[in-house]
Amino acid sequence: MRNKQYSVKVFETTLTDDNQFISFFNTNYKLFKDYLIVIHGDLSPQILAFLQEKKLHYLNNAILPKNQGRKALEEQIAVQQEQTQQVEQELLKLSDRLQNNLTVKDTLIRSGHDIKVDGDLLLLNRVNSGATLHVEGNLIVTQLVEGAIRCYGNFMMLKASPKANIVFHDVIVDNVLLKERLNRVELKDNEIRITPVLKETTWVM
Amino acid sequence: MGNVIAVISGKGGVGKTTTTANIGLGIAMNGKRCVVVDFDIGQRNLDMILGLENRVVYDIIQVMDEEATLSQALIKSKMNDKLYFLAASQTKDKTVLSSEKISKLIVTLREDFDYIILDAPAGIESGYEHTIEFADAAIIVVNPEVSSIRDADRAIGILDSKSQRVKDGAEVAKYLIINRIDAKMVQSGEMLSSDDILDILGINLLGKVPEDRGIIDASNQGKPIILNPSSAAGQAYKRIASRLCGEDVDMPELEIVQGGFLQKIKGIFK
Numbered sequence: 001m002r003n004k005q006y007s008v009k010v011f012e013t014t015l016t017d018d019n020q021f022i023s024f025f026n027t028n029y030k031l032f033k034d035y036l037i038v039i040h041g042d043l044s045p046q047i048l049a050f051l052q053e054k055k056l057h058y059l060n061n062a063i064l065p066k067n068q069g070r071k072a073l074e075e076q077i078a079v080q081q082e083q084t085q086q087v088e089q090e091l092l093k094l095s096d097r098l099q100n101n102l103t104v105k106d107t108l109i110r111s112g113h114d115i116k117v118d119g120d121l122l123l124l125n126r127v128n129s130g131a132t133l134h135v136e137g138n139l140i141v142t143q144l145v146e147g148a149i150r151c152y153g154n155f156m157m158l159k160a161s162p163k164a165n166i167v168f169h170d171v172i173v174d175n176v177l178l179k180e181r182l183n184r185v186e187l188k189d190n191e192i193r194i195t196p197v198l199k200e201t202t203w204v205m
Numbered sequence: 206m207g208n209v210i211a212v213i214s215g216k217g218g219v220g221k222t223t224t225t226a227n228i229g230l231g232i233a234m235n236g237k238r239c240v241v242v243d244f245d246i247g248q249r250n251l252d253m254i255l256g257l258e259n260r261v262v263y264d265i266i267q268v269m270d271e272e273a274t275l276s277q278a279l280i281k282s283k284m285n286d287k288l289y290f291l292a293a294s295q296t297k298d299k300t301v302l303s304s305e306k307i308s309k310l311i312v313t314l315r316e317d318f319d320y321i322i323l324d325a326p327a328g329i330e331s332g333y334e335h336t337i338e339f340a341d342a343a344i345i346v347v348n349p350e351v352s353s354i355r356d357a358d359r360a361i362g363i364l365d366s367k368s369q370r371v372k373d374g375a376e377v378a379k380y381l382i383i384n385r386i387d388a389k390m391v392q393s394g395e396m397l398s399s400d401d402i403l404d405i406l407g408i409n410l411l412g413k414v415p416e417d418r419g420i421i422d423a424s425n426q427g428k429p430i431i432l433n434p435s436s437a438a439g440q441a442y443k444r445i446a447s448r449l450c451g452e453d454v455d456m457p458e459l460e461i462v463q464g465g466f467l468q469k470i471k472g473i474f475k
Contacts, residue, residue, distance in 0.1 A: 108407040110362035111355045128358050128405055129351070146405075 008036045010064065015041030022050050029054060038062050102137075109133060109147065120153065129163055142182075155186035157197060168192055207238075207315040210322050210449070211340035213364065215356030217327030219348045220384040223420060224442070225324040226254040227431040228344070231446020233288035234431070237319040240279065243293035244336040245326040246302065252292050255282060256427025266294040269306040275313055284432065289318070299332035311339045320449070329363050337364050342378035344411060348385045349396040354405055361406065380411035382445065387416045391460040398460060412445035413459045414438050 037058040101119035111130030120137035131147035138153035145158050148165040160178040168185055182197040212225045229241035243251040252258040260280050263273035282288035314321045325336035347357045368377050383399050390396035417438035423430040430439040444454045
């Protein structure tokens, strides 16, 4: 395949009257002899003969790619940029809630401890009776919770003993529902939903 | 350099002082120089359990305030010549304790003894904090019931934040003694099993001591139960003391009720 690329000047016209066309190109011949002339309309033998005689370059009924003006292009770019910014902001907001500086802890939360975490927390140990865990983001506890939990994230995942005091978005969760298995607790359409993650969860240590 | 071990529990009445007395005597029976120090200022008990109440002349506060020398205040046990006792003051209260004075006393005791056992007061007040402040290790005594476990958990939390070793970036070794285990009650589920307790507290088990009615009489007589070879609790304390002295002693299962003849026969056919 051999390719060449040219930039050519194009004059576009629509044919209505043969004589008018011939006289126009006769007078402006010097201007148009290096142009590519795009003619819309049927070409009569008279016109064809004229074009051949003058050795004019032409295309008949060709569709030209329409370029947009500079101003229109700039406007379009501006709109696109605004849209991307909006999407990015939405994503940022969402990710703020989905994963906000995750803390990973493997310490036993003992009685009397009052742990506050601004973002998300992944706790690989127990929360003992008498301890309080206050988490602004999402919470996952892989071992039994017997203490108090205050969680304000999108969801929390835990296994709680009936002794535990679990508050999710200022609502006390009936923790009989959380017993003996890992549960996902989330806020959807203004109601708290509790779904067991698995019947039995064995964490690979 | 001696080893400073604080005996703590959080909750009162779980057998902290009894444990201190028996472990102290047990360590001395293993041939190590051991001093037991009563840190329960204002409420001393350890002297009675060790049978030394009639021999207390000077107490720990007088030593700290330099009203008496350490050798004057140390009481040598008649039961074992490697065991010494330093009494708590019965008239003052725990507000007279200060970190500098305690530090100085413990440095002196470290030079003289292999093991320094501190009997902490119940609770988590300043007296408790002073007891654990300069300890290398702590023995946590619990009973298999929830309130004792929660209080012990709290005490461990304070130990992990207030001890000098932790402030220096090191760790305080923590050993658990489960006291007053009733095999029948554990099996029927009325008492927490030791596996549950170890799960909750997350520290190493040093030993289990069964419930033993003989302990009350032993305390009243001032003869620690460890001296009684027929007592199950006494034998348990003996094993614990040997473990503290670095011996590898196996841990018999105390939570299974020994079956009668019929049950044994059934066991064969299982």
